[in-house]
Amino acid sequence: MAEERINADQVQHVAGLAKLEFTPNELETFTGQLEKIIGMFEELSKVDTTDVPATMRLSDDTLREATLREDKAVKSDDQLRRALLNNAPETANGLIKVPTIIDESGDGE
Amino acid sequence: MNYFDQDLTSLHADLVAKKISAVALAKATFENLREIDPKLGAFLNLNEEAALKRAAEIDAKGINPDNIMAGIPVAVKDNIVTKGLTTTAASKMLEHFVPVYDATVVEKMAANDAVIIGKNNMDEFAMGGSTENSAFKVTRNPWDVSRVPGGSSGGSAVAVASGQVPVAFGSDTGGSIRQPSSFNGVVGMKPTYGRVSRWGLIAFASSLDQIGPMTRTVKDNAAALNMIAGYDQHDGTSSKREVPDFTAGLDGNIKGMKIGLPKEYMDEGIDPKVREVINNAVKKFEELGATVEEVSLPNSRYGVSAYYIIASSEASSNLQRFDGIRYGFRADDVKNLEDVYVRSRSEGFGDEVKRRIMLGTFSLSAGYYDAYFHKAGQVRTMIINDFNKVFEDYDMIMGPVAPTPAFKIGDEISDPITMYMNDVLTIPVNLAGLPGMSVPAGFADGLPVGLQLIGKAFDESTLYKAGYAFEQATDVHKQTPKVGGAN
Numbered sequence: 001m002a003e004e005r006i007n008a009d010q011v012q013h014v015a016g017l018a019k020l021e022f023t024p025n026e027l028e029t030f031t032g033q034l035e036k037i038i039g040m041f042e043e044l045s046k047v048d049t050t051d052v053p054a055t056m057r058l059s060d061d062t063l064r065e066a067t068l069r070e071d072k073a074v075k076s077d078d079q080l081r082r083a084l085l086n087n088a089p090e091t092a093n094g095l096i097k098v099p100t101i102i103d104e105s106g107d108g109e
Numbered sequence: 110m111n112y113f114d115q116d117l118t119s120l121h122a123d124l125v126a127k128k129i130s131a132v133a134l135a136k137a138t139f140e141n142l143r144e145i146d147p148k149l150g151a152f153l154n155l156n157e158e159a160a161l162k163r164a165a166e167i168d169a170k171g172i173n174p175d176n177i178m179a180g181i182p183v184a185v186k187d188n189i190v191t192k193g194l195t196t197t198a199a200s201k202m203l204e205h206f207v208p209v210y211d212a213t214v215v216e217k218m219a220a221n222d223a224v225i226i227g228k229n230n231m232d233e234f235a236m237g238g239s240t241e242n243s244a245f246k247v248t249r250n251p252w253d254v255s256r257v258p259g260g261s262s263g264g265s266a267v268a269v270a271s272g273q274v275p276v277a278f279g280s281d282t283g284g285s286i287r288q289p290s291s292f293n294g295v296v297g298m299k300p301t302y303g304r305v306s307r308w309g310l311i312a313f314a315s316s317l318d319q320i321g322p323m324t325r326t327v328k329d330n331a332a333a334l335n336m337i338a339g340y341d342q343h344d345g346t347s348s349k350r351e352v353p354d355f356t357a358g359l360d361g362n363i364k365g366m367k368i369g370l371p372k373e374y375m376d377e378g379i380d381p382k383v384r385e386v387i388n389n390a391v392k393k394f395e396e397l398g399a400t401v402e403e404v405s406l407p408n409s410r411y412g413v414s415a416y417y418i419i420a421s422s423e424a425s426s427n428l429q430r431f432d433g434i435r436y437g438f439r440a441d442d443v444k445n446l447e448d449v450y451v452r453s454r455s456e457g458f459g460d461e462v463k464r465r466i467m468l469g470t471f472s473l474s475a476g477y478y479d480a481y482f483h484k485a486g487q488v489r490t491m492i493i494n495d496f497n498k499v500f501e502d503y504d505m506i507m508g509p510v511a512p513t514p515a516f517k518i519g520d521e522i523s524d525p526i527t528m529y530m531n532d533v534l535t536i537p538v539n540l541a542g543l544p545g546m547s548v549p550a551g552f553a554d555g556l557p558v559g560l561q562l563i564g565k566a567f568d569e570s571t572l573y574k575a576g577y578a579f580e581q582a583t584d585v586h587k588q589t590p591k592v593g594g595a596n
Contacts, residue, residue: 044485049488049491055487055490056316057346098449
């Protein structure tokens with residue numbers, strides 16, 4: 001194998017960006033798997049894409065014109081508000097509750 | 110009631126003639142489902158009370174003789190949101206999630222008096238090709254219960270193949286309707302990107318996802334797509350093009366049709382028994398008066414890599430919304446906000462979802478964006494150009510759906526790359542946004558093999574026309590599986 005494509009430190013870094021954490025065992029498994037998958041991706045480097053534009057979204061010709069709807073507020077009722085709050089893990093006084101944002105132990109980032 | 114002997118046309122005639130009521134049909138559907146489904150696991154959640162109530166309302170106002178979907182029991186993949194009915198995307202993250210609105214396709218089902226029976230099992234967030242990534246249950250292939258149903262719309266395919274419902278709706282990002290349709294011997298359509306609204310489809314990869322129908326026959330499939338297709342102001346990528354009647358032109362006549370068979374779709378990577386079924390299908394098309402010629406899609410071989418970069422990148426962005434705050438799973442004993450995010454996501458997502466988020470985050474991250482994400486977008490353009498070139502001279506493309514028939518449960522789940530390669534023949538269609546359909550074509554060692562028909566953008570009609578002619582010229586669709594079919 002050529003140069004290392006991704007190592008455990010990089011996987012740890014990407015996990016941080018993605019708001020995920022792994023146990024040491026998981027980290028080892030994921031690093032191995034990602035290494036292989038990214039290795040597969042490298043076949044793309046063989047393709048000559050000089051001057052080829054990238055496709056990031058598909059657009060039917062009718063889609064080139066704006067298909068945005070009018071940005072108009074729609075009044076929702078109390079029943080909808082309750083249904084939405086029912087899906088929240090924690091609520092208080094009709095609001096969504098979250099834990100303290102600043103870590104009180106004082107060693108926070 | 111099982112749905113092996115009656116198609117939608119015949120069920121509709123019985124409903125109109127009042128030989129059976131919508132309530133009786135729904136009750137019989139649940140009765141059969143309770144007997145069959147414990148062996149298969151196609152459903153995650155049933156909608157029994159609401160379905161019976163809805164059926165009674167439909168009976169009370171009368172079956173509209175011009176609406177073939179009126180009173181018809183249908184099933185919906187569990188990544189399509191249903192108001193008031195738990196929708197999990199087969200993820201622990203959404204185990205208790207109750208949507209507050211209906212997806213546009215679900216609104217259309219309601220407006221057309223279709224009766225939603227329940228929600229189908231799938232790979233978590235539609236990531237996978239075997240339904241083994243469900244957080245909740247195993248789904249089994251009714252042709253051989255030791256095998257996978259395919260995925261990610263595995264539950265939907267099984268629900269139709271085992272005769273539990275005549276119609277199910279799945280979603281297809283890289284093959285998730287067509288591959289399980291092939292593995293279960295049903296008809297599955299991935300419509301053109303933009304043909305069907307994605308509003309209310311839990312987003313996986315927004316430039317690739319499409320909802321489509323799975324049925325036992327081609328005509329039923331066309332009728333089901335008629336119901337859900339069309340522009341929607343809630344989905345800015347849905348097309349304003351006029352939607353034709355997809356059941357028109359199903360006359361069995363395909364004389365003079367020009368079909369391309371990509372050589373890359375018939376190479377040594379494809380199981381010889383699958384190739385044999387496809388070669389026989391080619392002969393059948395020729396007997397019917399079509400011309401089939403070898404063509405080339407030279408960049409399709411890079412499709413898997415381009416797809417797993419693009420789809421994972423889009424997924425990593427789409428799945429950021431799962432943060433343990435507004436809805437979904439929240440981890441216990443969290444100390445601060447960062448903890449809520451990290452622990453809820455780490456405990457709420459399964460391994461495959463985490464792998465995709467990691468791949469996507471990596472591909473988009475500083476220093477790697479050009480080599481991976483941008484490069485994949487360029488290769489995507491080349492794949493689109495390959496299709497355009499073939500379609501200058503041909504009406505349609507055909508080939509296999511998947512390299513093999515259904516594999517054993519447990520065989521591939523530990524090896525992501527092997528699993529990803531199952532999508533090699535379906536992925537290019539999503540990257541190009543084209544319509545693709547799987548039609549039952551034959552069997553390999555008793556397991557169904559699907560024929561893939563690929564059309565020009567917004568030309569689902571040609572696929573239905575060709576699929577119908579082929580179906581009527583064979584008896585493959587009349588075969589029934591071991592579980593449910595009792596043969």
